[in-house]
Amino acid sequence: MAPVPLVESDAATPPAGRRRVIADSLGVGLATGAYGVSFGAVATASGLGVAQACVLSLLMFTGASQFALVGVLAGGGSVPAATGTALLLGVRNSLYGLRLASLLGWRGWRRLGAAHLVIDESTAMATAQPDRARARLAFVVTGGSVFVLWNLSTLLGAVAGSALGDPRTLGLDAAVGAAFLALLWPRLTTGGLRALALVAAVLALALVPLTPAGVPVLAAGGLALLVGLHPRWDPAPPQPGTPR
Amino acid sequence: MTPAWTAVLLAGVGCLALKVAGLAMPARVLERPAVARMTMLLPVALLAALVAVQTLADGTRLALDARVAGLGAAVLLLRLRAPFLLVVATAAGVAALLRALA
Numbered sequence: 001m002a003p004v005p006l007v008e009s010d011a012a013t014p015p016a017g018r019r020r021v022i023a024d025s026l027g028v029g030l031a032t033g034a035y036g037v038s039f040g041a042v043a044t045a046s047g048l049g050v051a052q053a054c055v056l057s058l059l060m061f062t063g064a065s066q067f068a069l070v071g072v073l074a075g076g077g078s079v080p081a082a083t084g085t086a087l088l089l090g091v092r093n094s095l096y097g098l099r100l101a102s103l104l105g106w107r108g109w110r111r112l113g114a115a116h117l118v119i120d121e122s123t124a125m126a127t128a129q130p131d132r133a134r135a136r137l138a139f140v141v142t143g144g145s146v147f148v149l150w151n152l153s154t155l156l157g158a159v160a161g162s163a164l165g166d167p168r169t170l171g172l173d174a175a176v177g178a179a180f181l182a183l184l185w186p187r188l189t190t191g192g193l194r195a196l197a198l199v200a201a202v203l204a205l206a207l208v209p210l211t212p213a214g215v216p217v218l219a220a221g222g223l224a225l226l227v228g229l230h231p232r233w234d235p236a237p238p239q240p241g242t243p244r
Numbered sequence: 245m246t247p248a249w250t251a252v253l254l255a256g257v258g259c260l261a262l263k264v265a266g267l268a269m270p271a272r273v274l275e276r277p278a279v280a281r282m283t284m285l286l287p288v289a290l291l292a293a294l295v296a297v298q299t300l301a302d303g304t305r306l307a308l309d310a311r312v313a314g315l316g317a318a319v320l321l322l323r324l325r326a327p328f329l330l331v332v333a334t335a336a337g338v339a340a341l342l343r344a345l346a
Contacts, residue, residue, distance in 0.1 A: 031327060032328075035332070037329070038332045047248070049248075052249065055256065056252055056256060060260065061259075061260075062259055064287065064290075064291065065259050073251060082255065083251050083255040086255040087259060087262065089287055091283055092284075092287050093262055094262045094263070095279075095280065095284075097264070097265070097269075098269060101266070101267045102271065115266075116260065118263045169343060169344075170336060171336035171343070175332045175336035177295050177298035177315050177318070177335070178317075179328075180298060181295045181322065182318065182331045184287075184288065188288070193285075200288070200290075201296035202296075204296050208304060208305065212304070216301075217290060220293030221286060221293075223289055224285040224288065224289035224290070225286070228278055229278055230281075
């Protein structure tokens, strides 16, 4: 395999180790990038244009926020509600960036370029590596392959979605809920987080008849901020032996 | 500019700025425990609310329709550790099938 640009070679990492990192990262990239098809299809079926779906994938490039923006707009939410929900979901990328800054150790334009590739998958793959050279490799290969595939598959899905007709006939409105659930599922690692998810869902539903579209979801975000003020909610992963 | 374009560009630039800010900010800002907790809890609460609203709301009223069956199928597949695309496609397929039969 050709050397990956941006990544400095490191004599301490054996070639077999590098190949393993590249293979694993490409695997994650393929699996994640492919579901841009569902984003593209849902976006155009919900009323966005092909160009708008593609600009979202190119510029925003963070799946949960993209689905949220489309979902809130399609549900009749205002521009501030849709934008606010997407931004609140994007806040976690700031925390990822903070962790990655010291791990990757890039400065200047490289750091700026790396920022665009900060997503769940590239962060997870980079932070799982034992040293900086492999962390950089995993970050660039994962982030880069997701970026290329996510954008190609968004275009594909968007063109298909705009040709499909009524989204309800095809069940695409049900697909959006399923997409959010699939994004949520791996985060429900503790009883406390599952309880928060349940309360957030109930709160949002209770507000649906009372507030303009988009506000119920933002209120759930507000709930998370309030709960986060309480020190009992330690973000540390559960210790071994902790019941899940 | 149409409202959709305004939302796309505002949120797009904003989300990119959040990524840049994380890489550029001094470590102590986001390492405050309350900020770290909120950053972990936010996606859980927002995604859970989006699942609920997307499945049970129709504008500003609640509605029980084929979407619920689609979500049920998604839960089943997620429990079986099915990949993302299969989960999403099956949910759509189940809802579409129910509507075709109705």
